Amino acid sequence: MRSVEFTGDSIRMLDQSALPQKVEWFECRSAQELAQAIRTMRIRGPQAIGVAAAYAVAMSENPQQTAELLVKTRPEAIGISNATGFVLDMMRNGMVGIQAAARWAGRNDDECKAIAGHGASLFSDKTTILTHCNAGGIATGSTGTALGAIVEAQKQGKEIFVYAGESRPGFGGALTAWELGNARINHKVICDSAAGYLMRRGTVEMVMVGAEAIAGNGDVANGIGTYPLSVLAREHELPFYVLASMSAFGRSVETGDGIRVVARDEVEVLEVAGKRMYPEGTKALNPAFDITPAKNISAWITERGVFRSMDELWNTARK
Amino acid sequence: MRSVEFTGDSIRMLDQSALPQKVEWFECRSAQELAQAIRTMRIRGPQAIGVAAAYAVAMSENPQQTAELLVKTRPEAIGISNATGFVLDMMRNGMVGIQAAARWAGRNDDECKAIAGHGASLFSDKTTILTHCNAGGIATGSTGTALGAIVEAQKQGKEIFVYAGESRPGFGGALTAWELGNARINHKVICDSAAGYLMRRGTVEMVMVGAEAIAGNGDVANGIGTYPLSVLAREHELPFYVLASMSAFGRSVETGDGIRVVARDEVEVLEVAGKRMYPEGTKALNPAFDITPAKNISAWITERGVFRSMDELWNTARK
Numbered sequence: 001m002r003s004v005e006f007t008g009d010s011i012r013m014l015d016q017s018a019l020p021q022k023v024e025w026f027e028c029r030s031a032q033e034l035a036q037a038i039r040t041m042r043i044r045g046p047q048a049i050g051v052a053a054a055y056a057v058a059m060s061e062n063p064q065q066t067a068e069l070l071v072k073t074r075p076e077a078i079g080i081s082n083a084t085g086f087v088l089d090m091m092r093n094g095m096v097g098i099q100a101a102a103r104w105a106g107r108n109d110d111e112c113k114a115i116a117g118h119g120a121s122l123f124s125d126k127t128t129i130l131t132h133c134n135a136g137g138i139a140t141g142s143t144g145t146a147l148g149a150i151v152e153a154q155k156q157g158k159e160i161f162v163y164a165g166e167s168r169p170g171f172g173g174a175l176t177a178w179e180l181g182n183a184r185i186n187h188k189v190i191c192d193s194a195a196g197y198l199m200r201r202g203t204v205e206m207v208m209v210g211a212e213a214i215a216g217n218g219d220v221a222n223g224i225g226t227y228p229l230s231v232l233a234r235e236h237e238l239p240f241y242v243l244a245s246m247s248a249f250g251r252s253v254e255t256g257d258g259i260r261v262v263a264r265d266e267v268e269v270l271e272v273a274g275k276r277m278y279p280e281g282t283k284a285l286n287p288a289f290d291i292t293p294a295k296n297i298s299a300w301i302t303e304r305g306v307f308r309s310m311d312e313l314w315n316t317a318r319k
Numbered sequence: 320m321r322s323v324e325f326t327g328d329s330i331r332m333l334d335q336s337a338l339p340q341k342v343e344w345f346e347c348r349s350a351q352e353l354a355q356a357i358r359t360m361r362i363r364g365p366q367a368i369g370v371a372a373a374y375a376v377a378m379s380e381n382p383q384q385t386a387e388l389l390v391k392t393r394p395e396a397i398g399i400s401n402a403t404g405f406v407l408d409m410m411r412n413g414m415v416g417i418q419a420a421a422r423w424a425g426r427n428d429d430e431c432k433a434i435a436g437h438g439a440s441l442f443s444d445k446t447t448i449l450t451h452c453n454a455g456g457i458a459t460g461s462t463g464t465a466l467g468a469i470v471e472a473q474k475q476g477k478e479i480f481v482y483a484g485e486s487r488p489g490f491g492g493a494l495t496a497w498e499l500g501n502a503r504i505n506h507k508v509i510c511d512s513a514a515g516y517l518m519r520r521g522t523v524e525m526v527m528v529g530a531e532a533i534a535g536n537g538d539v540a541n542g543i544g545t546y547p548l549s550v551l552a553r554e555h556e557l558p559f560y561v562l563a564s565m566s567a568f569g570r571s572v573e574t575g576d577g578i579r580v581v582a583r584d585e586v587e588v589l590e591v592a593g594k595r596m597y598p599e600g601t602k603a604l605n606p607a608f609d610i611t612p613a614k615n616i617s618a619w620i621t622e623r624g625v626f627r628s629m630d631e632l633w634n635t636a637r638k
Contacts, residue, residue: 163604167512168485168487171596178597181598187602189589189603191588192511193484194544194605194606196547196609197606200546224516231550231554273593274592274594278508282500282508283508284509285513287516290513291519
């Protein structure tokens, strides 16, 4: 399944806000429409947004302006500016915009496949794994990062069981459950706060997550709740893996402190499924992401391989 | 507000399943009715259930059988068997049942007041605190434990800000928000997984929770998500306080491993506000509690004082 496609005159996307209840598609024909779809979470995941943004820049009469508008919708997601930057560069070098965007989408596919392959090597023959948010086909516009590795490991004949954190407030775990069900991978969902219980019982053997953005020192911004899992994994001596394309890395952003964590609308916390869960007047804080420090990460898995340190990763990247 | 009261021929309770949307009361006239109310979470919190159970035993034609039935509804909640055991003992010694139950309720009030006083001493003049689940008047049938201390600290003129974890799946945080609003204490709710973000930013200065049950070595069973908070608090060198009456302690239960963690119905995870959040066929794991090891707890606050170690606590208890 490819959750983002170019139709010839529009970008066609899987509507993530309708999932998992309904499988619906929608189309955007302008940067404004795409920006609105990002804000309303009809499209989520920096890699998926990156591919869509690449096409939006290519289709635009003002590519530079479109790129700026889209990057602003999710300033922390380094992958989006990398995607739009790639298309702008290629266009400046004389390539047709759509061709550049298609090349970005193709690269994204190749990267996901490579990440899945490297990630799958980290599974033993029988592994129970915990994941958080959605790092699958939906979020990547391709075959996924953390979920891609899980699917690949099962394809290799390994016996996999996945615990998927529901990932409040956005319920990214429901998207993960949907993808796991489609791939016929055994799984259960848990409330995010039950992860500690599972680790303390020894049920979970490793944690794999994707990334919104990664700083030069390896600090990772990812959906809220990722950081506590990394602390728990260290407490229980479990490997904690981050899977992401090299395009998620921002070398100019030195540490996680340089990644701006946006607060989303408090209504996402206060209302669930259209019903208000709290008394009139109650306020909520709704940080979209948190920062997992490099010290809590066992390895970064990219299309270039499995890296146990940032030095190793940047040395390889230079080659 | 007293969330559990004896009317003369029934036990009248605040319906926690209707809160915070509606303030409704309901009555039980038999152990069977009360057991059903416990199962459907119309009444939650071991202290509140303990008071209700004390009256149910007193009203019953088969006190011993009633006590057994009610203890079975929440086998991990040591306070319930302590409450029913107290009434049975007093009745064996010739006290009228209702008088014994009223004495238990009165003791419960005195304990809550003393806990609140001891707990309030742990606040500085200006404190931002995190709490989890509901440890207030609702859960205790009196003035609360962790929430009681917060209310008392504010009464003493201290400036308090509370972050309340929503406490999925049961949204105990909504009850806490309701009580905090009633007490005019400044607060915001967060998704449970946002606690790490707040601690890493230095926003939160301490954590206070109640307890479902406490083992002889100080391990604490409390609503799912308590254990991860204790690990995060230690990581960030923040004090982690457990506030509970001595009746929550089970000396015969040596460690937390001896406290049975019940799994509740998966539907509590899969459905929110009557809406299914997951694809058809998705399964969930729904552990009701987790165990926080004594090593993660800075102090246990009971009606007898603030105890930094279990030795200290048991020595005082013997006096």
